[in-house]
Amino acid sequence: MKPEFAIHTEHLGRIYKVRGNRREKRQLKERVALRDVNLQVPRGEFFGLLGPNGAGKTSLIKILVTLLAPTTGRALVAGHDVAKYPQSVRPLINMVSGGESSGYGLLTVRENLWLFAQFYGMDYRTTRTRIDELLEIVGLKDRANTKTSDLSTGLRQKMNIVRGFLTDPHVIFLDEPTLGLDVGASRDVRQFIRNWAAAKPERTVLLTTHYMAEADELCDRVAIINAGKVLDCDSPANLKRRLQREAIFHLEVSPLNGVVHGFEHLPGVRKFVHTPGDGKSELELILESDDAIGGVINTLTTHRARILNLQKREPTLEDVFVDLVGMSLAEAEKNG
């Protein structure tokens, strides 16, 4: 009987021991990458992990694909414990990581793919057919006999995507698959992943990303993760719906004249994010109701700040993140 959950984690934790510098006498320090992560991903789901860099997304993926041992708790993939029985997990999974140039540069695209197909025990005919099909879909057919070292980053990432999907895995782990790609290549990759998931509804996809729109566009459910902790998990629509009773405003102001600290005490202002820019500042405000915007405008006017633009908009996953973490994704990345 197939397990109900493709991925199941219980109190999963991971602590890295990091050696300090000379001034710190090279003492080992502990860095918590994951703490008490409990996730259940049913078979066939497109599941997203959304969080800033350093949130613990990659550590979680590494544990699930058997590359990293958890410090506490346990994780099951396709019903198998990843720490105890990695050899049972491996034939059923594959992984694609973005933002890196992996692959044997002196082999051609086709040779790289053929090599990994052999490692998965794929027969000659299936390998050939699938390589041709997938290269055609991602637009790499005409580069099949090009050495990988001669490919651009985007094309190399497309080859990596093909390598990951070539083995038709039951569970595929996509770790920031569009990282470092230009807009066109990212769109192609997202389109390919979406089509694959739609064509194989029994397969499970776990995608990590720090691009809100990507998670929103692709995922059935999203877990928001920060500082190693899963803060919330639901469908993008449900996560956003929770903010719909609030009013979300976007303002462009010039100059701000130090007024930003005053917002914290204004009635009706739940959260705000200030992003300084060239000659103007951007403000994202989550307000308890539309009425609260009056107080914000009054404060800005009193401080002689000029409002260049004011927009009320629908909540996004970015707003959900701000609501949960108290800062924007970019700020969370800066704070590390």
Added chain:
Amino acid sequence: MLRAFQRTFFPAAWLGWQVESNWTDPLIFFVFSALKPIASVMILVFMFNAVSRSGTDPALYAYIYLGNALYIYVGAIMAGTSYSILDDRERYRALKYLYIAPISIPVYLLGRAMARFMTGTLAVGITIAAGIVFFKVPIHPMRANWPMFFAALALGVLCLAAMGIILGSITLTLRSEPWFLGESVASALYLFSGAIFPITLLPATLQPIGFLMPMTYWLELMRRALLGSGSASFPTLAAYSNASLFGILAALTLGFGLLAFILHRLFDRIARDKGMIDAQSNF
């Protein structure tokens, strides 16, 4: 089980051959493969001639020349196998994808060792041929015991691959200067394996290391196969029959094979605990 072995070993050997030979065009590869070992062996030939001005002892000369030529296999297979872990992890960033594939990493490394053996054979063959043709090394191919040579070669290559897997597994867990391990072990064993001088010339306290090393017996067997009675002028292992040497080498190969299996599992666990399988060192 055999199919699992085949689907890992042969692609790994093919990959290894591509990595070793496909970095340039065939002519440059051949010139490089020929010049590098001949240049290194020439240093030894001139040193030997300078030191023994009173006249060259042909038996000692052949002993040193062959030891040096055959030691190419140690660097190629043992150090090379451990180096391929670093190559995959840090140069090609592919080790993590190999690790999550349903393959046995020791079998994969055996495949990579096979490729190193093939390129090593090219270098060894050229060096020995150059020795016969240009440096007057007294080897007579027609009188060599080829069955014994190939049997000893096969056992030695297996043993070196096992040692390479051990070093590769340890290398996986090293965060800084990981490349040093394979090369330094190969260099250190150069002294202890009787490659360029009989191990009885070592201080008595260091001689046991030489007697524990499979290369000592392997080189002796290879020399006996190629030099015939000429190799008997060195008394270190003269008391041992060919059968005894084969027995010791086979036992050590089995021992290192088991050790490779156990240590790979141990260091694999350590690497996963430390998060080293896809780490970047200062390689």
